[in-house]
Each structure stands twice: as structure tokens, then as C-alpha cells.
Amino acid sequence: MTQRHQIAVLGGGSFGTVIANIMAENNHDVCLWLRNSERADEINRDHINSAYLPDYPLNTNLKASTDLAESITGCDIVFMAVPSSSSRDVAAEVAHHINDNAIVVSTTKGIEHDGFKLMSEVLAEELPKARIGVLSGPNLAKEIAAQQIAATVIASKDEELNEIIQALLHCGNFRVYASSDVFGVELGGALKNVYAIMAGMAAALGIGQNTISMLMTRSLAEMSRFAVQKGADPMTFLGLSGVGDLIATCSSPLSRNYRVGYELGHGKNLDEIVAELGQVAEGVNTLKLLKQQAEELGVYMPLVNGLYDIIYTPKSINDVVGTLMFAEQSRDVEFTVK
Numbered sequence: 001m002t003q004r005h006q007i008a009v010l011g012g013g014s015f016g017t018v019i020a021n022i023m024a025e026n027n028h029d030v031c032l033w034l035r036n037s038e039r040a041d042e043i044n045r046d047h048i049n050s051a052y053l054p055d056y057p058l059n060t061n062l063k064a065s066t067d068l069a070e071s072i073t074g075c076d077i078v079f080m081a082v083p084s085s086s087s088r089d090v091a092a093e094v095a096h097h098i099n100d101n102a103i104v105v106s107t108t109k110g111i112e113h114d115g116f117k118l119m120s121e122v123l124a125e126e127l128p129k130a131r132i133g134v135l136s137g138p139n140l141a142k143e144i145a146a147q148q149i150a151a152t153v154i155a156s157k158d159e160e161l162n163e164i165i166q167a168l169l170h171c172g173n174f175r176v177y178a179s180s181d182v183f184g185v186e187l188g189g190a191l192k193n194v195y196a197i198m199a200g201m202a203a204a205l206g207i208g209q210n211t212i213s214m215l216m217t218r219s220l221a222e223m224s225r226f227a228v229q230k231g232a233d234p235m236t237f238l239g240l241s242g243v244g245d246l247i248a249t250c251s252s253p254l255s256r257n258y259r260v261g262y263e264l265g266h267g268k269n270l271d272e273i274v275a276e277l278g279q280v281a282e283g284v285n286t287l288k289l290l291k292q293q294a295e296e297l298g299v300y301m302p303l304v305n306g307l308y309d310i311i312y313t314p315k316s317i318n319d320v321v322g323t324l325m326f327a328e329q330s331r332d333v334e335f336t337v338k
């Protein structure tokens with residue numbers, strides 16, 4: 001019989017709810033921490049999170065709470081599923097209640113504003129005694145909630161941690177692959193959000209399959225180029241957390257980042273789009289940070305620059321496309337396996 005774990009999932013949005021429910025279905029003690037008491041009551045009473053996943057019946061053993069101390073105390077595993085803008089504050093609170101040596105897994109695909117830090121780095125600073133992992137992959141929450149087959153990646157240097165998380169989340173429609181490349185897995189999840197905005201914008205303009213293929217492939221080249229400059233292994237970008245997640249989010253209106261791009265492509269204002277979305281689209285902040293970081297490192301990122309110009313400068317989409325099409329023509333594949 002597998003060990004029964006006591007788990008807290010912090011963040012009661014779409015992804016937090018889905019992973020909490022999978023683990024409750026797998027017979028673990030799971031508490032979903034959220035800040036809205038009406039929603040917590042609804043989950044405990046009606047076993048539904050109607051604000052985020054109205055068609056997804058939740059396991060009756062899944063508990064919800066607005067009390068962070070109550071949610072975390074005694075847990076051996078904590079999942080972070082809040083937006084990157086809140087991760088440090090939430091982690092600092094977690095530090096008061098968490099067991100030494102507990103496992104903490106970040107699911108957040110974003111970058112901290114100051115210092116271009118990924119969430120595992122933020123967690124390591126705030127929770128120095130925790131064993132830290134990162135979960136990332138092509139995981140559109142609504143598809144998982146609809147019981148569609150999906151897979152993800154758990155990344156940690158701690159092999160035992162990877163095995164524990166694989167067993168926790170594995171079920172008939174969800175597979176978990178392991179990686180030791182925490183940085184590469186996490187960076188892939190954060191960067192692809194930017195390209196999903198671009199893909200949504202391109203979809204709004206009615207582009208064909210050749211153009212879609214070109215955009216996605218050149219996005220992967222650009223992401224990998226940036227990652228290599230930051231010291232990551234480009235091979236990780238060929239896995240689920242890299243190209244896998246890029247394909248999912250650049251192809252689906254279920255992606256919030258794609259939807260932001262789609263509305264931008266129809267001429268809507270960014271602030272209005274974000275306000276109407278009511279959920280996190282991490283790529284909007286990542287775009288600015290990525291452009292700045294690429295400039296500092298001297299990495300050539302024409303797609304990021306073009307998207308930035310469309311959103312934040314008076315340049316039109318046609319101006320930007322013209323510039324991109326007449327840029328110097330270079331090599332297709334930049335990396336070789338020795």
C-alpha cells in the first residue's frame with residue numbers, strides 16, 4: 001500500500017483545484033487553501049469550485065480552508081499554485097507554519113520582477129529548509145478537469161522527491177515524468193507564455209498553418225537561445241515542459257495568454273483584456289522582464305522584441321511583421337548534440 005500523505009495546495013484557482021483534486025482522488029489528505037471564504041464553503045459543502053471550474057465535481061474528501069496555518073500545519077508536502085506576483089508573500093507566510101524538510105513544489109509559471117528570479121529560487125530564499133521541486137508541462141487545467149489524458153514534469157535534483165510526486169499525481173489520465181533540470185523545466189514554463197500571446201494574436205489575424213508552424217518553431221529556437229545564455233540545457237526544451245507546453249498554449253483558446261493575444265489581435269486594449277480575464281496571464285509581465293533581460297545579456301530575440309513593440313509602442317503589427325521578414329536570414333537549428 002502506498003503511503004498516505006498530508007498535503008496543502010496553496011491557491012484555489014484552476015490549476016490548484018485540479019491538482020488538489022487528483023491527489024484527493026488518489027486517497028491523500030488534501031487541503032486547498034484559498035483566500036475567498038464563500039468559495040471555501042462552496043467546496044466543502046457542494047464539492048465544486050464554480051468560479052474556476054464549474055463543471056468539475058470535486059472529491060468529497062478534498063477540504064478547503066482560508067486559514068493558512070490550519071492548511072499547512074502537519075503537512076509533509078505543499079504545492080504552490082498562486083500567481084508569481086504573490087509567490088514570495090505567500091511563501092514568507094508559509095515559513096511560519098511549515099515542517100522542516102517538507103517538500104514544496106512550485107506550479108507557478110512566472111518570473112519575479114526584481115532580479116529575474118524563478119519561483120524555485122524565491123522558494124529557496126523564503127523556505128531554506130524545504131526540499132524544493134517544480135511541476136510544469138502542457139497542463140491546460142480545464143482539459144485535465146474534463147478527464148482528458150495529459151502529462152507533466154516534476155523537476156528536482158532530489159530523486160526521492162521526484163518519485164514521491166510521480167506517485168502522488170499519477171492516475172488513469174495523468175502521467176508524471178521526472179527531470180533533474182529544475183532551471184530548464186521552470187524556465188520553459190515561464191517563457192512559453194510570451195509566445196502564446198503572440199500565437200493568439202496571429203490566430204486573430206487568420207494566419208495559415210505554414211505561418212503557425214514557423215512561429216512556434218522560431219519561438220522554440222528563441223526560447224532555447226535565451227535559456228542557453230542563462231546556463232540551461234537546451235535539450236530540456238525538447239521535452240514536455242518545453243516544446244510540449246509551447247504547443248499546448250500556442251494552440252488553445254483555453255490558455256489565458258493565448259486569449260490575451262487573441263483579443264489584442266482584434267484591437268482591444270491590454271488593460272481591458274486583463275481586467276476582463278479575471279485570471280492570471282503570466283506572459284504579460286514576463287514579456288517586459290524577458291525583453292529587458294535579453295537586452296542585458298545581448299541575446300537576439302526578434303519575436304519578443306516584435307511583440308513588445310506591438311503592445312507597448314505605437315508600431316503596428318504590419319510594421320513589426322515587415323521588420324521581422326526582412327531581418328537577416330540565418331541558420332535553422334542552432335544546437336548540435338555531440
Ligand SMILES: NC(=O)C1=CN([C@@H]2O[C@H](COP(=O)(O)OP(=O)(O)OC[C@H]3O[C@@H](n4cnc5c(N)ncnc54)[C@H](OP(=O)(O)O)[C@@H]3O)[C@@H](O)[C@H]2O)C=CC1
Pocket residue numbers: 011012013014015016017034035036052081082083084086089090107108109110136137139140141142278279280282
Ligand atoms: N492553469 C493551468 O493550466 C496551469 C497554470 N499554471 C500556473 O499556475 C499558476 C496559477 O495558475 P491558475 O491556477 O491557473 O491561475 P488562476 O488565475 O486560475 O488562479 C490563481 C489563484 O491564486 C489566487 N491568488 C492570487 N493571489 C493570491 C494571494 N496573494 N494569496 C492567495 N491566493 C492568491 C487567486 O485567488 P482569487 O480567486 O481569490 O483571486 C486564484 O485562486 C500560474 O502561474 C500559472 O501559470 C501551471 C500549470 C497549468
Ligand SMILES: O=C(CO)COP(=O)(O)O
Pocket residue numbers: 109137138139140141193196245248249254255256257258280281282
Ligand atoms: O500553462 C498553462 C498550460 O500548460 C496554462 O496556460 P495559461 O496560463 O496561458 O492559461
